[in-house]
Each structure stands twice: as C-alpha cells, then as structure tokens.
Amino acid sequence: MKIRINSGRTVIQGSHVDQKNSPEYFRETSTIRLNPVDMMEIGIDDGERIKARTDNLSIVLRALSDDSIKRGTGFLPLGPYANFLVGGNTHSTGMPDFKEADADIEATVDTITTVGELMQQLGGVPYRR
Amino acid sequence: MFHIEDKVRHIVCPYCGCLCDDILVELTDGRISGVENACTLGAHKFLDDADNRLKGPIMRKGDQWVDISYEEAIAYAVQTLSEADRPLLYGWSGCVTETQAIGAHLAELIGGVVDSTTSVCHGPSILAIQEVGHPGCTLGQVKNRADTIIYWGSNPIEAHPRHLSRYTNYADAYFLHNAFRERKVIVFDVRKTATSEIASEFVQLEQGGDYHVLSALRAIVRGREDVVPDMVAGVPKSQLIRVAEMCKKAKFGALFFGVGVTMTGGKYKNIRNAIEFVDELNRHTKWTISPMRGHSNVYGSNEVFTWITGYPYAVDYARGIAFYNPGETTAVDILARKEADAALIMASDPGAHFPRTCCEHLAKIPTILFDPYPSATTHLCTVQIPCAVNGIDAAGTAYRMDGIPIRTRKFLETGYPTDTSLMHEIYEQIRERKEHV
Numbered sequence: 001m002k003i004r005i006n007s008g009r010t011v012i013q014g015s016h017v018d019q020k021n022s023p024e025y026f027r028e029t030s031t032i033r034l035n036p037v038d039m040m041e042i043g044i045d046d047g048e049r050i051k052a053r054t055d056n057l058s059i060v061l062r063a064l065s066d067d068s069i070k071r072g073t074g075f076l077p078l079g080p081y082a083n084f085l086v087g088g089n090t091h092s093t094g095m096p097d098f099k100e101a102d103a104d105i106e107a108t109v110d111t112i113t114t115v116g117e118l119m120q121q122l123g124g125v126p127y128r129r
Numbered sequence: 130m131f132h133i134e135d136k137v138r139h140i141v142c143p144y145c146g147c148l149c150d151d152i153l154v155e156l157t158d159g160r161i162s163g164v165e166n167a168c169t170l171g172a173h174k175f176l177d178d179a180d181n182r183l184k185g186p187i188m189r190k191g192d193q194w195v196d197i198s199y200e201e202a203i204a205y206a207v208q209t210l211s212e213a214d215r216p217l218l219y220g221w222s223g224c225v226t227e228t229q230a231i232g233a234h235l236a237e238l239i240g241g242v243v244d245s246t247t248s249v250c251h252g253p254s255i256l257a258i259q260e261v262g263h264p265g266c267t268l269g270q271v272k273n274r275a276d277t278i279i280y281w282g283s284n285p286i287e288a289h290p291r292h293l294s295r296y297t298n299y300a301d302a303y304f305l306h307n308a309f310r311e312r313k314v315i316v317f318d319v320r321k322t323a324t325s326e327i328a329s330e331f332v333q334l335e336q337g338g339d340y341h342v343l344s345a346l347r348a349i350v351r352g353r354e355d356v357v358p359d360m361v362a363g364v365p366k367s368q369l370i371r372v373a374e375m376c377k378k379a380k381f382g383a384l385f386f387g388v389g390v391t392m393t394g395g396k397y398k399n400i401r402n403a404i405e406f407v408d409e410l411n412r413h414t415k416w417t418i419s420p421m422r423g424h425s426n427v428y429g430s431n432e433v434f435t436w437i438t439g440y441p442y443a444v445d446y447a448r449g450i451a452f453y454n455p456g457e458t459t460a461v462d463i464l465a466r467k468e469a470d471a472a473l474i475m476a477s478d479p480g481a482h483f484p485r486t487c488c489e490h491l492a493k494i495p496t497i498l499f500d501p502y503p504s505a506t507t508h509l510c511t512v513q514i515p516c517a518v519n520g521i522d523a524a525g526t527a528y529r530m531d532g533i534p535i536r537t538r539k540f541l542e543t544g545y546p547t548d549t550s551l552m553h554e555i556y557e558q559i560r561e562r563k564e565h566v
Contacts, residue, residue: 008388015173020480073319075320087486096461118505123509
C-alpha cells in the first residue's frame with residue numbers, strides 16, 4: 001500500500017532530544033501512526049510492525065492506529081527513522097521534502113533497528129557508553 | 130545527611146524559540162532537583178541534563194571509540210579544518226551568539242561554508258521575506274493586542290508548549306477586557322493536533338494544499354470569491370469565506386506559521402503567499418505574521434551571520450568573499466552532492482534530522498561534533514567534544530523567535546568548557562597556523 005508520510009514534533013520526541021539513544025526516543029520516533037482502516041487492509045494490529053520502502057531502501061517501524069490520520073497517510077515523529085525515507089533533493093531551496101515521503105508499506109515480522117544501528121547502516125560506528 | 134538547597138529565579142529556558150525567561154530552578158547539592166514554570170520540554174532539558182552529559186571528548190578509531198583530552202580534540206579540529214578544501218561549518222542554533230560570531234569568522238578564515246539549522250526549518254521563510262518583506266511584530270504586541278490568532282502548519286501545544294499561555298490564547302492582555310473570551314484561535318493543519326482541539330475554527334487541508342488555500346483566502350479577502358471553486362485542497366469554500374470574515378473583523382490579528390508550511394509543496398512560495406495574504410488583510414485591519422522558530426537561538430544565527438557576512442545563512446567563503454545561494458550553498462545540498470571534505474557540527478544533530486544521503490557523507494568525512502550529549506550524530510562523527518550548555522552552565526546572548534535578544538543565565542558550575550572558549554581556541558590556532566605558512 002502506498003502512503004504519504006508526514007513528520008513533526010511530539011511531546012515525547014521533544015522531551016528526549018537530548019537522549020537520542022534512550023528507549024523512549026527510540027520507541028517514539030520509530031512508531032508510525034496510521035489510519036485504522038489502512039492497518040486493517042495490510043493486516044496488522046496496534047504495536048505490530050510494518051516495512052516502509054522508498055527508493056529501494058526500507059525501514060521497519062512500529063504501527064499505531066490513530067483515527068485522526070487520513071487514509072493513505074501516516075505520521076512519524078521527526079527523527080532518524082522519518083529522515084531515513086527522505087531523499088537529498090531540495091529543489092534548489094535548501095529544504096528537503098521532510099513531510100512528503102511517499103512509501104510503500106507492508107506487514108513484517110522483522111525487528112526495528114536502534115538509533116545506533118541505523119547510523120551504522122549509514123556508515124557510522126555505534127557509540128554505546 | 131546535610132543537603133545544600135537553593136532556588137534560582139529568572140532562568141532562561143534554552144529549549145525552543147520562546148526562550149521563556151521566568152523559570153525557577155531548584156538545586157540540591159549542586160544538582161538540578163526541581164523546575165517550576167517550564168513546559169514538559171523545558172523541564173526535561175533541565176532535569177535530565179546531568180545524567181546525559183558526555184564525560185569528555187571521544188574519538189572514533191577504526192570501529193572503536195576512545196577517550197581523548199580536550200587538547201587532543203582541539204588539535205584534531207585545527208588540523209582537519211586547516212587542511213580541508215571544502216569545510217562545512219553547520220548547526221549553531223543551540224549555542225550563544227558569541228559562538229556563532231566566531232563560526233562566521235572561521236568560515237572566512239578557512240574558506241568554508243557556514244550554515245545554520247535555519248536551512249532545514251525556516252530557511253524558506255527567509256527567502257520569502259527577502260522577496261516580499263516581513264510585516265512582523267514582537268510577541269509583547271501579540272500578547273497585549275491580538276484578538277485573532279492563526280496557527281498555520283504549527284502545533285505549539287507540542288512544539289512550543291508555553292506559546293499559548295505566554296503570548297496568545299491563555300495570556301492576559303492589556304488592551305482586551307477578557308482576553309480568553311475575546312480571543313479567537315484559528316488552526317490550519319493537515320491533521321488533527323492537540324492545538325486544533327482548542328481552536329475556535331479548525332481548517333483541515335490536504336497535505337501540500339497550503340498554497341491553494343492561501344490563494345483562495347487572498348481572493349476572498351479581495352472580494353473575488355466568485356473565482357474560488359467549491360472545494361480548495363479539501364476545504365469547503367463556505368469555511369474559507371467564514372474564516373476570511375473572522376480575519377477581516379479582527380482588531381489585531383497575528384498569524385504564526387510552522388515548518389508544516391516551509392517544508393511542503395512550494396516551500397518558500399507558500400510563505401510568500403502567506404505574507405501576501407497578511408498584506409491583503411492589512412487593507413482592512415491590522416495583521417502581522419511571524420515564524421514559529423524552533424531552536425532556542427536559531428534566530429540569533431541569522432542575525433549574527435547577517436551582521437558579519439551580509440547574509441542570514443548558507444554563506445560560502447570558497448571564493449574568499451561571502452556568497453549566498455540557498456539550494457546550492459545550504460548544508461543538505463553540499464552534503465548530498467558529497468562536496469564537503471570536512472565538517473564541524475555545532476550544537477545540532479544532523480544525524481537525526483538530515484536526509485540519509487547527507488548522513489552517509491558525514492560518516493565518510495572527518496566530522497567534529499560539539500554537543501554536550503551523545504546524539505544520533507555521535508555515531509557518525511569522528512570526534513565529539515562535549516561543552517557547557519547555554520542557559521545551564523554557560524551564559525550568553527540568544528534571540529527569541531520575534532528577534533528580541535535575551536541574555537541567558539549560568540547557574541551551575543560543572544567544569545565543562547564553553548563552546549565559545551573552544552571555538553575561540555580553534556580559531557586562534559588556525560589563524561596562527563595560517564600566518565606561519
């Protein structure tokens with residue numbers, strides 16, 4: 001299923017910006033809010049996982065049903081998970097398409113990578129102290 | 130056991146662009162034990178601070194992290210930045226203006242690019258202001274006069290939680306008898322939010338529909354509702370007519386817009402349209418428009434860079450003179466083109482907030498990160514240097530979202546060096562090195 005992913009601040013995300021490697025930040029920024037009917041169509045319940053795919057890249061996220069979300073859209077708190085799906089084109093404005101990531105989503109049983117593991121996928125070395 | 134307790138008043142919260150200056154901090158044995166008046170975001174900033182700090186500088190060696198001294202970290206930064214052909218100096222929104230000034234001068238010294246987090250928040254707003262101007266005002270004017278407030282693409286209850294209680298819906302007003310009853314709040318957003326719940330009127334538009342809705346409102350205010358179709362980006366024409374009437378009836382209106390408008394669709398053209406909508410309303414009554422700046426001192430970076438370089442962000446000194454071309458000299462573009470061969474990241478977290486391709490490039494080049502806490506960029510950088518936190522164990526100047534400079538206060542002694550002193554040391558060492566070449 002194709003959805004357009006919006007991103008933005010939430011209180012939990014914002015409260016943990018100085019603790020990007022905490023379980024709270026990890027849980028909040030890797031949880032996508034979806035319309036309950038869309039979740040039913042792809043066959044998942046609250047807390048189950050989806051794989052969001054864009055440009056041949058994919059990321060695993062936890063899904064949460066939210067009836068304030070319109071069908072065909074999703075809301076993912078801003079952070080490394082949301083930005084993993086964003087390309088580097090700024091259309092000559094300096095600003096990427098942060099709130100307009102189009103992705104294909106499907107149910108998955110794969111695990112969600114932590115922030116450190118995600119940065120490792122991008123070429124970094126996880127700092128775990 | 131004997132505890133030394135203390136209360137410090139009038140602390141400035143260093144979290145968001147509201148820079149609330151009425152925070153009371155309780156200290157027990159030199160640690161923050163309580164915070165009053167702050168919102169949830171600010172309270173976490175103060176209360177969780179001590180446990181989160183990185184103890185000292187760290188360096189990536191192969192796939193290991195090793196502790197290094199401040200002297201070694203500074204020496205690494207000096208050598209890396211001196212030898213780089215296309216250094217990027219990015220961030221600057223969480224530090225004081227004094228540090229930002231050194232950053233701008235350093236860019237000139239090493240022929241680098243200095244850009245702030247503006248380019249991924251309200252950069253488009255600045256581009257629009259450069260096209261059509263900024264009918265803005267201070268938040269004090271809004272608090273005391275505004276009877277109609279618009280939040281567009283902005284969710285202050287979660288992103289600037291005290292904006293409503295200090296300046297808009299819940300604030301007392303000198304020129305209104307019963308501010309809470311007299312004020313109307315109109316929210317434009319693509320989704321229901323905590324802020325839309327308290328709105329007098331909630332306009333839910335389709336994602337990317339901001340430009341269309343603004344154009345329709347401009348037409349209606351100008352008396353040309355005949356050209357507006359029945360539905361505009363998911364909004365019924367009847368609602369747009371009602372909202373336009375509310376706006377025209379205001380004695381003093383204030384439109385606040387967030388990154389919901391700067392990041393989508395036409396980007397800076399959305400903001401230009403919003404400014405021109407406010408321009409149109411000013412033919413009928415008094416209206417102002419202001420961006421909801423996110424980081425504590427991101428506005429300061431625009432002020433400081435403008436004094437020093439002539440441009441507010443994305444300033445490129447590769448030619449020896451200041452060159453400004455957002456879309457080309459902005460951090461995301463320089464990293465996406467894989468152009469930078471070294472990066473200094475000050476008080477920001479591109480690892481969490483940049484597109485993946487930019488993060489991949491940061492992981493490949495020498496990246497020096499100044500941040501008090503381990504962040505997502507920590508995993509990508511080569512060296513991280515922890516420094517004192519502006520507003521906790523460092524003081525300096527920060528600009529509120531409406532352009533008011535506020536002096537932050539230092540109330541703790543932790544022994545961490547300030548980012549100003551570290552940047553000063555790096556600047557001086559590079560200058561001396563260049564003089565001897």
